[in-house]
Amino acid sequence: MLSLAEAKIVLETxxxxxxxxxxxxxxxxxxxxxxxxxxxRRLLEELREDWSGRGVELIxxxxxxxxxxxxxxxxxxERINPERAPRYSRAVLETxxxxxxxxxxxxGDIEEIRGVTVSPNIIKALEARGWIDVVGHRETPGRPALYxxxxxxxxxxxxxxxxxxxxxxEIAKSLELAPAAPEQAALHESVAAEPTQAPVASAA
Numbered sequence: 136m137l138s139l140a141e142a143k144i145v146l147e148t149x150x151x152x153x154x155x156x157x158x159x160x161x162x163x164x165x166x167x168x169x170x171x172x173x174x175x176r177r178l179l180e181e182l183r184e185d186w187s188g189r190g191v192e193l194i195x196x197x198x199x200x201x202x203x204x205x206x207x208x209x210x211x212x213e214r215i216n217p218e219r220a221p222r223y224s225r226a227v228l229e230t231x232x233x234x235x236x237x238x239x240x241x242x243g244d245i246e247e248i249r250g251v252t253v254s255p256n257i258i259k260a261l262e263a264r265g266w267i268d269v270v271g272h273r274e275t276p277g278r279p280a281l282y283x284x285x286x287x288x289x290x291x292x293x294x295x296x297x298x299x300x301x302x303x304x305e306i307a308k309s310l311e312l313a314p315a316a317p318e319q320a321a322l323h324e325s326v327a328a329e330p331t332q333a334p335v336a337s338a339a
Contacts, residue, residue: 142170143178150182156199156290197289197296223260230257234267235288236303239281241273258282266291 137145145165150157159172162179179200183193190208193200204212223231230253233245245253261267265287272278284297294300 136169137166139174139178142166142174143182146175146178147182150193150200150202153201156196156201158199161199194293195295197286197294201290203293224257226251226254227257227260231261231266231284232303234261234282235284235297235300238283238297239270240283241279241281243279 146162149162149165159175162175163170163172179193179195186193186202190205191202192205193202226249229249230245233248234240237244237248242253242258258267265285267282267288268285269280270283271281273281289295289297289299292300
């Protein structure tokens with residue numbers, strides 16, 4: 136059986152080689168379940184400390200652990216890899232904000248908050264990005280789909296849970312949704328309201 140020092144090296148290697156976050160369950164498979172989850176968590180915390188102060192950090196996200204570039208060094212990497220992230224319209228980002236803060240919601244809920252019809256292409260764009268998904272159906276006529284954010288959404292924001300979402304004011308600022316116009320103010324107020332409580336049926 137590997138020593139703990141050797142096990143930590145195996146964990147480090149697997150995480151550096153993986154393009155996706157790895158859960159504790161995934162990491163236990165490296166050792167054929169011979170090392171317990173608590174031990175792996177302790178080794179991961181040691182690894183996180185080992186990498187502190189470097190340009191790459193080990194972080195714990197919604198779907199697992201991964202190494203990523205520290206934000207302050209990203210600007211340098213962009214000089215040799217100038218690819219830009221996809222740009223999304225205001226309507227897409229407003230819809231995403233509503234789902235994030237009011238989930239689970241239907242298209243009808245989103246339309247009521249935004250005050251305009253939601254194009255199917257907006258929902259498709261967010262689903263294609265992996266940021267939202269159908270989690271059930273509301274028990275009302277027509278059984279409309281209920282949408283919620285995914286672990287991928289949290290991973291891309293560097294978060295472990297929805298409780299870590301920043302205040303809505305920060306989201307509004309980052310999405311340039313400062314309530315300068317009356318309709319934007321109404322959107323901000325509606326999204327900030329208490330989440331909709333709705334009966335959820337299985338998506339299956």
